[in-house]
Amino acid sequence: MLTLYKHCSRFNFIIIPAFLLLSLVLLLKSSFYNNSYANYIIIDFLVTIPFIYFLLIRTKEVPKITVISVFILSTFLASFSLPKSDQDLLVLIKDFIIPVVELGIFGFIFYKARLLFKTFKQNSKSVDFFDTIQMATTEVFSKKIAHFLATEISVFYYLFFDWKKAPSKENSYSYHKEGTYNGVFLGIILVMLIETFVLHLLLEKWSIIIAWILTLLSVYALLQFLALFRSMKKRPILLDTENDCLILRFGFAGYANIPLENIDKIELSSKDFEDDNIKYFSFLGKLCGHNTIIHFKEIVEFETIYGIKNKAKYLALILDDKQEFFNLISK
Structure with missing residues (x-):
């Protein structure tokens, strides 16, 4: 029993937010839901649960940027579960905040890549683009996502820019x-x-x-x-x-x-x-x-x-x- 608890506790950063999200979805689909709670439930979806997830991963090796993934997942579930007539606050957030978050993520990646390029140029006569962009994306995303992004970015770089x-x-x-x-x-x-x-x-x-x-x-x-x-x-x-x-x-x-x-x-x-x-x-x-x-x-x-x-x-x-x-x- 103790072994099972220790094993599950390793994944509490997934289990707890998932349980909270499921609870909110079930509440919205039940007879206990009242439209006067709509804005509070939206705040729980988009603020409370991502913040709890952040607290759970802050001492782990999980990239902090995954909080954005939880935020996007919560937004999708809220859109799916809430009645359309109660989504005024949610629509406002989706129209203005999410595009800003997306731009911020990609801007941060390229900012990190540029800093790494400068560092490489100062310490090496030759800079390998793929290694550099991979290091930049790894600082922001998990390794699997970083490899995927580095590969996709490299496709355009080697195809259209690196002609020397x-x-x-x-x-x-x-x-x-x-x-x-x-x-x-x-x-x-x-x-x-x-x-x-x-x-x-x-x-x-x-x-x-x-x-x-x-x-x-x-x-x-x-x-x-x-x-x-x-x-x-x-x-x-x-x-x-x-x-x-x-x-x-x-x-x-x-x-x-x-x-x-x-x-x-x-x-x-x-x-x-x-x-x-x-x-x-x-x-x-x-x-x-x-x-x-x-x-x-x-x-x-x-x-x-x-x-x-x-x-x-x-x-x-x-x-x-x-x-x-x-x-x-x-x-």
């Missing part, structure tokens, strides 16, 4: 020239273009709105692939001799920081494998193949697109200059 040639770095290794990525990405883009056009014509006969929604989603997916390919040129694999680690990258859709002491050996091979312990570093997997397999002494953790975590004892990847990489790591 990336400066060459010592002990850096590219992976977009000699491999199959050029052909695979071109093939994916052509298929997506044809599929989007055909699907739009078919769906247009059924629903013009759905046809355009899916078309826009397909176009955005296409832009993501183009941005990813461009980011691959800007984010090479690095051998960090100062910190004795190998930094693996796959554009903004792959990252791993591996201590050199954990590398067992490097195998130069492009043969297919059936070992489940070997995983592709690229989220495209077998579609692009590999020419190098890194063997680790212990299982390592790596990130794929949107920060999705994975683990492997062996990683298969493509390198343009695999022999130089092999010689340097094997020293």
